[in-house]
Amino acid sequence: MKVALAQLNYIIGDFEGNRQKIIDSVKRAKSQHADLVVFAELAISGYPPRDFLEFDDFVQRCNDSIYDIATYTDGIGVIIGLPTFNPPGKGKKLRNSAAFLCNGEVESFFHKTLLPNYDVFDEYRYFEPNNNFEVLEYKGKKIAVTVCEDMWNVDEHYQYVITPLDEISKLHPDFIVNISASPFNYYQPVIRKKVLRANIQRYGLPMVYVNHVGAQTELLFDGNSQVMNSNGDSLLELKYFEEDFGVVDMDSAEPTKDHSLPGKIESIAKALEMGVQNYFSKLGFKKAIIGLSGGIDSAVTAVVAANALGKENVYVVLLPSQFSSNHSVSDAEKLAQNLGLTYDTIPIKDIYQSFEQTLKPFFQDLPFGLAEENIQARARGVVLMALSNKFGHVLLNTSNKSEAAVGYGTLYGDMNGGLSVLGDVYKSDVFAMAEYINQKEEIIPRNIISKPPSAELRPEQKDSDSLPDYEKLDAVLYQYIEEQQGPREIIQEGYEKDLVEKILRMVNVTEYKRHQTPPILRVSPKAFGMGRRMPIVAKYLA
């Protein structure tokens, strides 16, 4: 049997655009004499459609769409994901389904059993789980059609009381098809292959796996759809981070080597570029504006943006205050020149002074402090947003994950933006990204990387005045955020008690700030945003 894999980048709710893309791939598969073409989970709607699923109109349009696509299936089978209505009285209103289309008809449906509801996933919010196991019989083969999580209840991922493939395998399928929406994090490419091979080992069956590619706001899909034989050898592997298409003869294809796995920093860089590019193109924006401080975060953000959007579409602005050092300005200028970006320098001194003057009668001679520091960051925020409003450029936020974690940033100031590029990248990894960027030539001036980080909001300020050393900070944050270790466990691992308690307290009392930040491109297994849901008002570790 010849199977085609269509790895596509969908837009949520763009029924017309998604349908057209799908039909094009059906035609392409037919032209290559495929018997079957497989698309991703909820391909028709895009993933994740979130609460649009609560609108009958939305789900109805998805269903209308497959009846239309079915008219293109003369002589070919199609497996494709969409939400379907569950009959009334049988639990939740919807099912997360794989439809099988063939010869002009919508032939049958297979529903998802395991509904992920952790981290960024909310599937149990919408869907009733399946409990009826069947195989698809097509051209003399029995196919186990499964949806994403249905293959994930293996090894250390075990968290469900049912393992769907244990049930389906009793029906003696010839191979497994898994349609997925499995978002990227820098561990995911390795884990995905492990899980595919764990299933192959358990059931002794070949696997066809089709994933989404592209960015849906914060969620980044890396693609890497693939087919493995019953030994776990790769027969076909599609690209990372790009739309791709491939056809494989399940019966005669020769095993090939796995694609080489991307390294952590390289894959973060590629994922972020795709995230920025897709955010703009899917919303219909072209140009970004970035405030360039002379520090490493805005430098790396500018490079990612220039790679994603083209240098002609990135406008950077230097906004020095009376506390900005000379090197900040010259370093930022050098970077803009290296990247070939249009830049302007807009000093905020006069604006700052007018705030100072206006507020003087009300500040009661209290000493310079946080309020004055934040006025500078917020004046910059207003200038950047004014330019954004005037020219229709999207402001990119430059905060990193370490800062976001401990609240080291000004709400309505440097925390502004339509999208946070580095909000899921710890400061230590931002440094590593800078080195990666400079591999071939010095794009980011060396001084930006080597000087001690500073917000430059008061004389001689350094990050290290307020924060622990970034290496220690990031290590503790990783334990708390990614590993969900509590204070006792982190201290047991050898970190100083005072340091751990200080850091955890900073994280917990700044939830209110993160509540109001832009969406963050997710590259780690636990990003701030939809995947991490914390109370704002709470006393635990506060």
Added chain:
Amino acid sequence: MKVALAQLNYIIGDFEGNRQKIIDSVKRAKSQHADLVVFAELAISGYPPRDFLEFDDFVQRCNDSIYDIATYTDGIGVIIGLPTFNPPGKGKKLRNSAAFLCNGEVESFFHKTLLPNYDVFDEYRYFEPNNNFEVLEYKGKKIAVTVCEDMWNVDEHYQYVITPLDEISKLHPDFIVNISASPFNYYQPVIRKKVLRANIQRYGLPMVYVNHVGAQTELLFDGNSQVMNSNGDSLLELKYFEEDFGVVDMDSAEPTKDHSLPGKIESIAKALEMGVQNYFSKLGFKKAIIGLSGGIDSAVTAVVAANALGKENVYVVLLPSQFSSNHSVSDAEKLAQNLGLTYDTIPIKDIYQSFEQTLKPFFQDLPFGLAEENIQARARGVVLMALSNKFGHVLLNTSNKSEAAVGYGTLYGDMNGGLSVLGDVYKSDVFAMAEYINQKEEIIPRNIISKPPSAELRPEQKDSDSLPDYEKLDAVLYQYIEEQQGPREIIQEGYEKDLVEKILRMVNVTEYKRHQTPPILRVSPKAFGMGRRMPIVAKYLA
């Protein structure tokens, strides 16, 4: 059997404080010779603990707490909610449990079967559902111990394939205990009684119902714990919006009349006051700062804040620009005087001009527009945040739900704040609240209510220049947001196609703004925030 109901206001993760409150109520119940005292769902941790549940340390502390509380249960039974660990290999890591404590021991556990995962609820994210039904045998009675949602699979709420009380009732219980965390919306008091009586009718059993009271950031719990006999007559009913305690003899109490149900606007006002009061007291803040525009939203917000925090704790600031009308200033002053609030007037003209001057070379002689309007709103935002930072006051946001829905507000400007007071109240209801506030005397100057709403960001601006009439707008928004009706359904109900499409488009393309707004006190069945999860990048109705 004498049963005590303890309706308490917990702080999430405040194990010491919650434990002490609980022990005090156990002692109080003992002193009144109760046989049993009942607390709410997840009382030990506070509700909702959200992703703190992913920390073993957090759950362990909950479990430690009940073993401590058990030492106070000599001669009395206690039913209380907490998260417990589910044995490994049996699905998700936790259960949402009711513990029965008695005579110094933790005697037994009853686990929640139906895990709400819609709107603001995320319980399936953490908990494995129960599938083993037992009764509590205590002092010769059989008690059906259930947790919140377990009694909600009745009537039109039917959405689960299991109805736990159908199973438990086979064991012939004498009465039902339901421990709840059932947040307020203005329909909830009526629906709650309907659901209690639907259960009583179905099973012919008395019901003991204990709810939370108090605010957990955006979620407001109205209390109203109660006991009904097997005819559905009220035997005991605790207060709305206040901590309360009561004891009832299940065998001999006389039926009483139901408490009168609060009206929609009155209950919204009470809920919002509790929400503001609790936000401040639980975070340890005393004082609020509010920007007073002379419009109705900031006026109603100031009244709610003054009622919640005391007039001495509300500082209001008038921030006129060159476009502010004289009446705006005088109306705002009059309101501040009526309420006895400290107020200052801080004109933003100089600040606005310094932005204008600084940006002039970069704005390329483009005409006055949105950018300039937003600079004014953002200059106000910076001034208010500067005062907030300087004096440790929390800025209250004054946006209403109609504005939030269509994005009629400036991000990082008037959308700023630690908490949104009216973000779940449509403009039409803000008017009704103003009338309610003025019932006895004119607190809000009549002109604030009667003049046409205006943002006053350009000469002669009116809301009606950009927005449909609020009555129509709110009606369509209600259909789309609260009722989840799609465009076709709303048009079928008789609204003009162009109007509906315009409004729905405005809602959908401004998700990015609502993503960055403060938490909103929830008073409706569908508030912006954790209960409404929409993609930011999407083409459906955009």
